[in-house]
Amino acid sequence: MNTTKIGIVGYGNLGRGVETGLKNSDDLELVGIFSRRKPEQLDTSSPAYHMDELAAFKDKIDVLILCGGSQKDIPVQAPELAKAFNTVDTYDNHNEIPNHFNRLDKIAKEHNTVAVLSTGWDPGLFSLNRLFAESILPKGETYTFWGPGLSQGHSDAVRRVSGVKNAVQYTVPREELVDAVKNKEAVDYDKLSAHKRVVYLVLEEKADENKVKEIIVTMPDYFEGYETEVNVIDQATFDKEHAGMPHGGTVMRQGKTSESETAIYQFGLDLDSNPEFTAAVAIAYARAAGKLARENQFGAKTVFDIAPSYLSPKSAEDLRKELL
Amino acid sequence: MNTTKIGIVGYGNLGRGVETGLKNSDDLELVGIFSRRKPEQLDTSSPAYHMDELAAFKDKIDVLILCGGSQKDIPVQAPELAKAFNTVDTYDNHNEIPNHFNRLDKIAKEHNTVAVLSTGWDPGLFSLNRLFAESILPKGETYTFWGPGLSQGHSDAVRRVSGVKNAVQYTVPREELVDAVKNKEAVDYDKLSAHKRVVYLVLEEKADENKVKEIIVTMPDYFEGYETEVNVIDQATFDKEHAGMPHGGTVMRQGKTSESETAIYQFGLDLDSNPEFTAAVAIAYARAAGKLARENQFGAKTVFDIAPSYLSPKSAEDLRKELL
Numbered sequence: 029m030n031t032t033k034i035g036i037v038g039y040g041n042l043g044r045g046v047e048t049g050l051k052n053s054d055d056l057e058l059v060g061i062f063s064r065r066k067p068e069q070l071d072t073s074s075p076a077y078h079m080d081e082l083a084a085f086k087d088k089i090d091v092l093i094l095c096g097g098s099q100k101d102i103p104v105q106a107p108e109l110a111k112a113f114n115t116v117d118t119y120d121n122h123n124e125i126p127n128h129f130n131r132l133d134k135i136a137k138e139h140n141t142v143a144v145l146s147t148g149w150d151p152g153l154f155s156l157n158r159l160f161a162e163s164i165l166p167k168g169e170t171y172t173f174w175g176p177g178l179s180q181g182h183s184d185a186v187r188r189v190s191g192v193k194n195a196v197q198y199t200v201p202r203e204e205l206v207d208a209v210k211n212k213e214a215v216d217y218d219k220l221s222a223h224k225r226v227v228y229l230v231l232e233e234k235a236d237e238n239k240v241k242e243i244i245v246t247m248p249d250y251f252e253g254y255e256t257e258v259n260v261i262d263q264a265t266f267d268k269e270h271a272g273m274p275h276g277g278t279v280m281r282q283g284k285t286s287e288s289e290t291a292i293y294q295f296g297l298d299l300d301s302n303p304e305f306t307a308a309v310a311i312a313y314a315r316a317a318g319k320l321a322r323e324n325q326f327g328a329k330t331v332f333d334i335a336p337s338y339l340s341p342k343s344a345e346d347l348r349k350e351l352l
Numbered sequence: 353m354n355t356t357k358i359g360i361v362g363y364g365n366l367g368r369g370v371e372t373g374l375k376n377s378d379d380l381e382l383v384g385i386f387s388r389r390k391p392e393q394l395d396t397s398s399p400a401y402h403m404d405e406l407a408a409f410k411d412k413i414d415v416l417i418l419c420g421g422s423q424k425d426i427p428v429q430a431p432e433l434a435k436a437f438n439t440v441d442t443y444d445n446h447n448e449i450p451n452h453f454n455r456l457d458k459i460a461k462e463h464n465t466v467a468v469l470s471t472g473w474d475p476g477l478f479s480l481n482r483l484f485a486e487s488i489l490p491k492g493e494t495y496t497f498w499g500p501g502l503s504q505g506h507s508d509a510v511r512r513v514s515g516v517k518n519a520v521q522y523t524v525p526r527e528e529l530v531d532a533v534k535n536k537e538a539v540d541y542d543k544l545s546a547h548k549r550v551v552y553l554v555l556e557e558k559a560d561e562n563k564v565k566e567i568i569v570t571m572p573d574y575f576e577g578y579e580t581e582v583n584v585i586d587q588a589t590f591d592k593e594h595a596g597m598p599h600g601g602t603v604m605r606q607g608k609t610s611e612s613e614t615a616i617y618q619f620g621l622d623l624d625s626n627p628e629f630t631a632a633v634a635i636a637y638a639r640a641a642g643k644l645a646r647e648n649q650f651g652a653k654t655v656f657d658i659a660p661s662y663l664s665p666k667s668a669e670d671l672r673k674e675l676l
Binding site for chain 1: 372449488614675
């Protein structure tokens with residue numbers, strides 16, 4: 029079996045998820061974790077290095093999994109690292125993906141590397157299912173529901189409100205809408221009204237509960253316009269019930285195969301750990317990136333461009349025999 | 353836009369489904385339906401020809417969709433037609449797929465054609481989801497549930513029982529098992545006990561109801577060992593409620609992303625018309641076969657070997673912009 033040697037760049041939730049996930053695959057080997065922090069500051073038993081040492085690993089690593097943030101890290105790191113390494117990222121700024129692709133494609137083709145971008149589940153598996161569903165059922169409508177799941181950005185926004193000690197925000201799809209799509213009923217969907225936002229927070233002592241709630245539900249861009257439910261709980265309950273990072277969601281398409289016949293196409297995820305699953309998808313695409321590089325298929329690739337067999341450690345023969 | 357010219361071989365339920373489905377895609381054009389019956393015997397307004405005329409269409413058709421049966425037609429027709437045409441089939445004899453692939457691969461490579469085999473939903477989309485789920489969640493278990501759906505083979509078997517005038521058989525997954533998988537519970541699954549069989553039949557006059565039921569529930573290979581429910585109804589109810597060909601099912605994987613965290617991966621279909629949806633999948637892969645042939649990527653291909661973007665009429669740029 030070809031072993032693919034992996035490097036992790038960035039050691040937050042996603043980087044830790046990749047470190048954990050790599051243990052599930054015998055054909056992948058973790059060479060090192062690279063961080064801007066000092067290696068001894070990282071709480072890991074894996075080999076850890078400072079980012080400045082990465083260049084020396086050019087010939088020791090087959091694929092780098094970029095685990096930094098989409099806001100500031102990936103736009104800078106991905107184009108730079110693609111000059112010397114095959115890379116996989118989980119860049120999730122949907123509007124900027126076309127530019128990110130074009131930038132990476134040019135660099136990767138110039139330097140004979142493979143850059144797989146925007147893996148994970150949305151973008152990633154959800155995108156794939158939107159593509160399959162629409163291609164197979166051209167006459168129809170696709171619906172994406174996110175959650176129930178923890179939204180990091182919205183949790184941060186609530187935590188910044190004066191008087192809030194701790195907070196989490198869950199995005200929750202309206203079950204009645206999800207069911208209506210499944211039941212082949214006509215659905216009046218828009219992203220805003222299809223989801224509600226549920227907040228659990230712990231107040232600072234002496235905080236004004238009503239004022240805090242008012243600030244949250246009227247917060248522009250984050251909560252304004254959404255149905256928002258705010259629950260005040262104590263710290264013990266918070267620690268016990270809201271420590272995880274669950275997420276998930278559903279992509280569905282109601283399609284007409286003929287005038288009278290409907291088909292429901294449905295893809296769903298229910299994840300105890302959002303970062304671990306996102307990491308698991310990135311890992312499978314790192315395997316694919318290794319294979320593409322060995323075949324000299326250089327350039328930027330998205331999940332749309334990669335044949336499914338590339339994700340598996342099994343041979344094409346075994347896949348046909350066992351899974352087809 | 354590149355128009356892909358399609359020929360249909362065989363005009364049963366699947367062939368009619370392809371004829372209907374092609375109307376949903378502007379980039380695909382139906383050139384003709386080819387059948388062993390006389391063209392004037394086919395109830396269609398599309399151009400219809402006898403199979404003997406097919407050879408003359410070598411340069412007028414880009415892809416043939418083979419709509420014959422997997423038992424007798426495809427094993428004979430596919431290798432023969434792959435010598436002159438790019439083909440797509442829905443060959444569903446799982447055990448024989450590896451041989452079917454090897455046979456077609458040799459012929460297609462010798463004759464510079466593309467042969468896409470075993471499309472549809474199982475094999476096909478279900479296979480794809482088994483592959484994605486297992487590649488992303490290496491530690492876990494995959495469960496496939498079929499139905500609720502009409503089983504043609506089992507319906508035929510019941511109709512052959514003496515005293516039965518009309519019959520349909522539905523395969524129904526045990527909801528409690530499906531729910532247990534979704535709820536991350538431990539599941540004791542085997543294909544047999546995970547499904548029950550529900551029969552609706554109309555008796556011939558003077559038939560012995562108890563005897564008929566006994567013959568059905570003890571029928572080896574078909575019903576023996578399954579929980580089987582037999583319902584006797586009248587012809588009017590039969591005509592009203594059991595004329596369609598619904599099917600569907602679910603592929604799920606319970607995977608561990610780490611020791612304590614579980615991920616549920618779920619793919620489901622709910623189809624008013626099994627043949628129309630199977631046809632819809634074959635049509636999308638016919639588009640892919642046309643593209644592969646234009647790129648000289650000859651040989652046999654399964655759904656595992658084809659990058660998802662090939663299924664769509666949209667450009668790679670539009671896919672990244674609209675669906676990623």
